[in-house]
Structures are given as structure tokens and as C-alpha cells.
Amino acid sequence: MTTKRGNAVPPLDEFGRIRAWTEGRQSQEFFDRAGVTLGIGDDAAVVTDSPGQEWLLAMDTMVEEVHFRNETMGAEDIGYKALAANVSDIAAMGGFPKFALVSVCVPPSWDAARMKRLYDGIYACAERYGVAVIGGDTTSAPTHLVVAVTLIGTVEAGRAIRRDGAKAGQFVFLTGPTGLSAGGLHGMLRNGHSEKSSLPTPSRLIQAHQRPIPSVKAGRLLLEQGWGASLNDVSDGVASEAWEIAEASGVRLRLKETQLPLSGELAAYSRDNGLDPLDFVLYGGEDYVLLGTADREYEQAMKERFRSEGIPLFIIGEVEEGLPGVFAETAAGATKPVSKRGYNHFPKG
Amino acid sequence: MTTKRGNAVPPLDEFGRIRAWTEGRQSQEFFDRAGVTLGIGDDAAVVTDSPGQEWLLAMDTMVEEVHFRNETMGAEDIGYKALAANVSDIAAMGGFPKFALVSVCVPPSWDAARMKRLYDGIYACAERYGVAVIGGDTTSAPTHLVVAVTLIGTVEAGRAIRRDGAKAGQFVFLTGPTGLSAGGLHGMLRNGHSEKSSLPTPSRLIQAHQRPIPSVKAGRLLLEQGWGASLNDVSDGVASEAWEIAEASGVRLRLKETQLPLSGELAAYSRDNGLDPLDFVLYGGEDYVLLGTADREYEQAMKERFRSEGIPLFIIGEVEEGLPGVFAETAAGATKPVSKRGYNHFPKG
Incomplete structure (x- = not known):
């Protein structure tokens, strides 16, 4: 044929x-x-x-x-x-x-x-x-x-932790620092595109970008203990994920800038390059830690158990009544809206 | 921020x-x-x-x-x-x-x-x-x-029809004609690229390419009645699917060219354009009919039930012992190997 x-x-x-x-x-x-x-x-x-x-x-x-x-x-x-x-x-x-x-x-x-x-x-x-x-x-x-x-x-059955379970009065938590992956990418692009790069990008940031660590253990703990009221993974940035919880749950999230975890490597990289680390922390994606909310009554037990399991836990804000939205409280006590903008790997701007 | x-x-x-x-x-x-x-x-x-x-x-x-x-x-x-x-x-x-x-x-x-x-x-x-x-x-x-x-x-549970169940002595069947989708694509490309196109492509062929009809009813019938010993859908062409059954089952499939179903529209299109319809029938993909094998004892019951359900059924060959392979018997009685080649939508040659 x-x-x-x-x-x-x-x-x-x-x-x-x-x-x-x-x-x-x-x-x-x-x-x-x-x-x-x-x-x-x-x-x-x-x-x-x-x-x-x-x-x-x-x-x-x-x-x-x-x-x-x-x-x-x-x-x-x-x-x-x-x-x-x-x-x-x-x-x-x-x-x-x-x-x-x-x-x-x-x-x-x-x-x-x-x-x-x-x-x-x-x-x-x-x-x-x-x-x-x-x-x-x-x-x-x-x-x-x-x-x-x-x-x-x-x-x-019936126990999956959704993003629509946040309620006024709960606290907002993160199971690890954010912005590391975006910082690593920023450093690699800068080093690849400019001879002027002064300092090498910390390897922890590059590692965070190339080999992220999903938070299966933290997610299981939150489910097994019944602590997680709402939960998202930080794939698209803290700001974007917080917005998703706020909109799905019909609540307002107030984050405290001073309580957002900032890794030493990201702080150093930002300082050396004249950048605001909060841009990475709030708008950098792909860190794959978990952002969620839980009832105040669980706060102490959660802190103790996470510590004993060796999993970080940061209380970064609270859930309030109000139109869906996300706000950040600065160190000086001012309140600013947090943009809904998601993570963009290779911005053209 | x-x-x-x-x-x-x-x-x-x-x-x-x-x-x-x-x-x-x-x-x-x-x-x-x-x-x-x-x-x-x-x-x-x-x-x-x-x-x-x-x-x-x-x-x-x-x-x-x-x-x-x-x-x-x-x-x-x-x-x-x-x-x-x-x-x-x-x-x-x-x-x-x-x-x-x-x-x-x-x-x-x-x-x-x-x-x-x-x-x-x-x-x-x-x-x-x-x-x-x-x-x-x-x-x-x-x-x-x-x-x-x-x-x-x-x-x-335990009843999915796999491709590794073909055995020597079984017959090979198809639940519909093949080559229509490839014929439709061929016609559309030809008409799009040449002013010399003599005749319009039959709409049934174009329809077969653009809106294929998966064979859920035929598959369910073959499972419920216990008839299907091996089964593939014709996504990559009869030749390629027959090869997969042959290799997975460790058998030889002998197809009879004269028993391969050929739609009137495909026959007409091929004749009008000086093409061999068998190329479409054996090597054209995405018709989404089913190719399978079944025990001889079921042949009569299958034919009757498929007819009463309004589903086509064509007996196109048999399963033989031997090294895995696919052969075609021509009208003249000669036996030729069928190439393993799969479907390529836009060949460069």
C-alpha cells in the first residue's frame, strides 16, 4: 500500500x-x-x-x-x-x-x-x-x-478545605515566607540580562523558584485537626490568594505588613538591589505555602502543634465583616488597599 | 504599595x-x-x-x-x-x-x-x-x-476492556467506517490551497473531521454483554490501533482489504481526486469508531444486537498466533504487511 x-x-x-x-x-x-x-x-x-x-x-x-x-x-x-x-x-x-x-x-x-x-x-x-x-x-x-x-x-468525604469558609473574627495565617520564588526569578533574569549585577542572587531564592516545596503536611494537619476554615496555596501571590478567599467567603481581610514573614535572604537581596521586599512578599507567586483562616480559639493549639511538627506558622492578619477586599496595615498604622493583581513571570512593562 | x-x-x-x-x-x-x-x-x-x-x-x-x-x-x-x-x-x-x-x-x-x-x-x-x-x-x-x-x-470494577485481550481465533471488528475524517481534512486543505480543485469535498467528510462522534453506546454494549476481548478507539488510524492491539496482546492481526468498510462519499472523493481510498481507511485518524476483537461464538449475537441498536458492525479480519504484527489480505489474495505509521494531520512531505 x-x-x-x-x-x-x-x-x-x-x-x-x-x-x-x-x-x-x-x-x-x-x-x-x-x-x-x-x-x-x-x-x-x-x-x-x-x-x-x-x-x-x-x-x-x-x-x-x-x-x-x-x-x-x-x-x-x-x-x-x-x-x-x-x-x-x-x-x-x-x-x-x-x-x-x-x-x-x-x-x-x-x-x-x-x-x-x-x-x-x-x-x-x-x-x-x-x-x-x-x-x-x-x-x-x-x-x-x-x-x-x-x-x-x-x-x-465532606472535609475538603475550601476557600469560601473565612468568617469575621478569624485570624489569617501563612505556613511559610513568601516572595522567595519571585526574588529568585528576578535575580536570575537580572544576572542574565545585565553585566552590572553587583551581587549574586542568594541560592535559597533560586532554589525556591526552581524546586518549590508544596505544603502537603501542613494541609493535612489543618484538615485532620479541623483548624482550617478556608485555605489557598500561594501560587499566584499572597495578594491574589487573599482576594480569592475574601471574594469566595464574602469578607474583608486585613493584613499587617509588619507581621508578613520576610526571609533574611530576600531582605538582603532587596536591599542590595534597591527594591521593596513587600512587592515580592505580596505579589510574588509560586511559593506554595498555604494561606488560610482559622478561628481564634485554635490559635494557641495551632502554634504549638506547628512548632512541634517543625512547620512554620505566621499569624498575618484578621478577617473582618465588610465588602470583599484586602487591606494592608502599615508599620505607621495607615491602612491601604491591596491590589488584586496576580503574578506575572515575565512582565513586559 | x-x-x-x-x-x-x-x-x-x-x-x-x-x-x-x-x-x-x-x-x-x-x-x-x-x-x-x-x-x-x-x-x-x-x-x-x-x-x-x-x-x-x-x-x-x-x-x-x-x-x-x-x-x-x-x-x-x-x-x-x-x-x-x-x-x-x-x-x-x-x-x-x-x-x-x-x-x-x-x-x-x-x-x-x-x-x-x-x-x-x-x-x-x-x-x-x-x-x-x-x-x-x-x-x-x-x-x-x-x-x-x-x-x-x-x-x-474489573471490567474495563483493555487492548491486551486479543487471542488467536478471535475476529477483528470495527463499529463504523474509517478514513472519513482524514478525507475531510484532505479536501479542506486542497480546496484551501489550490484553485484547481475540481469538485467540492462531500460535507459528510468535513462533518466527520469537525464534529466526530465517539462510540460510547457501542463501547457500553461490548462491555455489558461481555463481548469485547480487546478494544481501541480509532484516533490514530486503523493501522496504528491494530498494531497496538497486536503488540499489547502478543498476536498477529490479519485484515481483509475487501471487508474494510468504505463510505460512498470517501470512495467518490478518492476517485474524483485520483487517490487510493485505502490510504484514508487504514492511515486516517480521528474517526472515533472502535476497533476490537471478540470470540467467534459471539459473532452472530453481536451482529443481531448491533443491528437492532442501529450501530454498524463490520467483521474485518481475524487474530492469529505469531509475532506481533498486522497484515492485510488484498482482493487478489496476496498478503502484505501493514505499516505501523500513525496519523499525521499536516504532513510536510
Whole structure:
């Protein structure tokens, strides 16, 4: 049979490519324990249900030149972070991450070896959080790499921590400092684009950007103890996440600038470069700590338990009645509105 | 607080955009019936489990200039087909489609009105197959639109029809003619690129390409009756799907060229344009009929039941022992190997 619609046969078909990147990465024993009946290689994966649990479904996509550039993220970092962003979404509901589907759109600039490193990163993150990679697809792309990940998690039925549970009188908390990831990106872009860069970017900031740490343990603690009234992960910046809680819950959040955690590295980097660290702290995304609200009566117990578990906990403000909005109280006692603006990796302005 | 990392505020933030495209599309009552505890608008969606069922998870992505061009697919068609491709994957396991997550990466050439039409197509397909759209994400993209869809379906525990169940002695079947979608694309590209086009492309072929019909009913019948031993949907062409069954099952598939269903429209289009219709039938993808194998003892019952249900059924070959492979028997009785080559929308050759 001749092929009049003739075209070059690619070196590997879709399943060949997927196999080359995924085969032998996770054991059948792990799949069995995780509840995977059928993994990669059929039209759909099959997983078994867990009695008394509900399923959490999250999907998060990373696009070359929108979410990362090759001078700021290695191939392994990109894979790691694509999965970590989704793990963080499950953490923000108080759930356990379980199964991942990975879709990659691969442009000519990404050869097989580079894609293999990307999958190395995906599997490194999967191993750390006990996630079974069970499917997905791979296509070609004209110019830019796209990695879309769907993550399925579980949570005790009826107990997922939503963003609409904030109530007046509660306090606002953060489970870690923010702005580090944005600071790291800022430093890498500056060093890459200017010879005038005076001081190296602290490695903790770069690490925060390239290998973020989702807060699964903190999310579970907040759910198990019944402390979390509302919860978001800081993927899009404290300001944006606080706005989402305020709007979903119909409340006003008042943050205290002096109580916002500021890492020493970010303070030093900002000072050395003449920048306002609060811009990073409030508007930098992808730190993957949790922002939430809880009843005042739990404050002491939460502080003690988080301390004993080695998880940071910062009380950064309070929930008030009023039209949905977010305000910041300065050190001098003035109140300013906090803009709703989200995180933009590579601003044009 | 000044914004030193200043950048233009987009007209709508991510949630604003998603809301504009998705709000009010599906009712709370439908969500309740479908088992959706929490839909679009939090870090993750929440769905309840169904006792005695397993979950099917499929993910399929469409990329501008790889899977479609704007001269061959309208915005609504693209949305419809992105979901339909996933519905087809669930059908190929014998399952029910249930919940969808949609991720879109939107380049500047896709404005809000055009994106709305794309979502019109997604929801038209969702309504037809009873799918609840419960989440996803939206990002910008530098140049090309990407639509990634994850579809979650259910199937009776332990009963999903896999591709590795083919056995020597079984017959090979198709639940509809193939090559129509590829013929439609061929015609649209030809008419778009040449003034010499003699005859219009039959609308049935164009319709097959733009609005494919997944085979959920056929898949359910094959599972409920216990007839389907192995099953694939024809997303990548009969040749490629037959190869997948052959390799997964460790058998040889012998197809009979004279028994491959050929639609009158495709036969006419091929004749008028001096093309071999078999190239479309064997190597054209995205027809979303089902290719499978079944035991000989079921042949008569299957034929009768499919006829009474109004679903086509074509017996196109048989399963033999041997090294994995696919062969075609010509009208003259000769045997030729069938290439493993998959479907390529826009070949460069």
C-alpha cells in the first residue's frame, strides 16, 4: 500500500516516546499499593476507589516563555515544578496527592534527551510525594513546550478545605515566607540580562523558584485537626490568594505588613538591589505555602502543634465583616488597599 | 504599595476569564446528580466515589498547527473535538464519561469572543455525553493555542476492556467506517490551497473531521454483554490501533482489504481526486469508531444486537498466533504487511 500522503516517519511513535520516558520508573508493587489497576499504555488508566473518600481533581499547566525560560529553569526543574504546582493544589484542599496524568507538547527544540531530563524531574517529585504517574499524552508543538499535569488526590468525604469558609473574627495565617520564588526569578533574569549585577542572587531564592516545596503536611494537619476554615496555596501571590478567599467567603481581610514573614535572604537581596521586599512578599507567586483562616480559639493549639511538627506558622492578619477586599496595615498604622493583581513571570512593562 | 515590577493588568484575571467562559453553563442540579461536590473555582474540584466502580482517566491534547488549523476547524469545532477525543478514550474502555478538566493556553490571536466560541463547543459536547466540566486552568501562550482535556469516567470494577485481550481465533471488528475524517481534512486543505480543485469535498467528510462522534453506546454494549476481548478507539488510524492491539496482546492481526468498510462519499472523493481510498481507511485518524476483537461464538449475537441498536458492525479480519504484527489480505489474495505509521494531520512531505 503506497502512502500518497507521505511524510517522514518519526523516530519513535507516541507510545514509543512515552515508553522511553516513563518505563521502569515506578514499580508494579507501588502501583498496586496506590490502587492503580492499569497505568500508562491503554486508552485510559484505571484506578480503584477508596471507601469514605472523595476525589480531588486539579490541573495546572506550564508554558515555555510564559511560566519559565531556559535560562531560569533546567529541564528537570520544569518537570519537577509542573507536578509540584499540582501537588500544592491538592495540599490546599487538605488532601493527599495520588495519581498524575502528564501531557507534553514538544517543539523541535526539545530533543529526546532533554525530554528525558524533564521526566526525571517529574518522577523525582512523584517519588517525594508518593504520586503514581498513570497516563497522559504527548504531541508535537510548533514552537514552545507545554506541560499540562492533572493530579488526582483523595480527601475524607465532606472535609475538603475550601476557600469560601473565612468568617469575621478569624485570624489569617501563612505556613511559610513568601516572595522567595519571585526574588529568585528576578535575580536570575537580572544576572542574565545585565553585566552590572553587583551581587549574586542568594541560592535559597533560586532554589525556591526552581524546586518549590508544596505544603502537603501542613494541609493535612489543618484538615485532620479541623483548624482550617478556608485555605489557598500561594501560587499566584499572597495578594491574589487573599482576594480569592475574601471574594469566595464574602469578607474583608486585613493584613499587617509588619507581621508578613520576610526571609533574611530576600531582605538582603532587596536591599542590595534597591527594591521593596513587600512587592515580592505580596505579589510574588509560586511559593506554595498555604494561606488560610482559622478561628481564634485554635490559635494557641495551632502554634504549638506547628512548632512541634517543625512547620512554620505566621499569624498575618484578621478577617473582618465588610465588602470583599484586602487591606494592608502599615508599620505607621495607615491602612491601604491591596491590589488584586496576580503574578506575572515575565512582565513586559 | 508601588509596583516596581509593573506590568499591564490584564482585562480579566484567570478566574475572571474562566468564569466568563464557564459560568451558568451547567446547572447545580446536574452537578448534584453527577456527583460533583465542588466544581470550578477552588484549588481542586471535588467529586464523590461510586461504590463498585473504578475510575477511568484519560488525557488528550490538541495543538494549533499540529492538530488543527483555523481554515479547517472553527473555534466551536476545536472545543467540541477536544472533549470528543477524550470521550472516545473512555468509550474504548467500555466506560461512561463523567467529569472533565479543561486547560487552555491562549495566544494573543485568540480573543475573548473566539475563546467563548471554543467553550460553546466544549459545552455542546459535554451536554451530548452528560459530562460535567468541573475544573482546569487557563494561561497565556506565546503563539499557538493548546487545549488539554482530562476526562474522568467510570466503569464496573474489573471490567474495563483493555487492548491486551486479543487471542488467536478471535475476529477483528470495527463499529463504523474509517478514513472519513482524514478525507475531510484532505479536501479542506486542497480546496484551501489550490484553485484547481475540481469538485467540492462531500460535507459528510468535513462533518466527520469537525464534529466526530465517539462510540460510547457501542463501547457500553461490548462491555455489558461481555463481548469485547480487546478494544481501541480509532484516533490514530486503523493501522496504528491494530498494531497496538497486536503488540499489547502478543498476536498477529490479519485484515481483509475487501471487508474494510468504505463510505460512498470517501470512495467518490478518492476517485474524483485520483487517490487510493485505502490510504484514508487504514492511515486516517480521528474517526472515533472502535476497533476490537471478540470470540467467534459471539459473532452472530453481536451482529443481531448491533443491528437492532442501529450501530454498524463490520467483521474485518481475524487474530492469529505469531509475532506481533498486522497484515492485510488484498482482493487478489496476496498478503502484505501493514505499516505501523500513525496519523499525521499536516504532513510536510
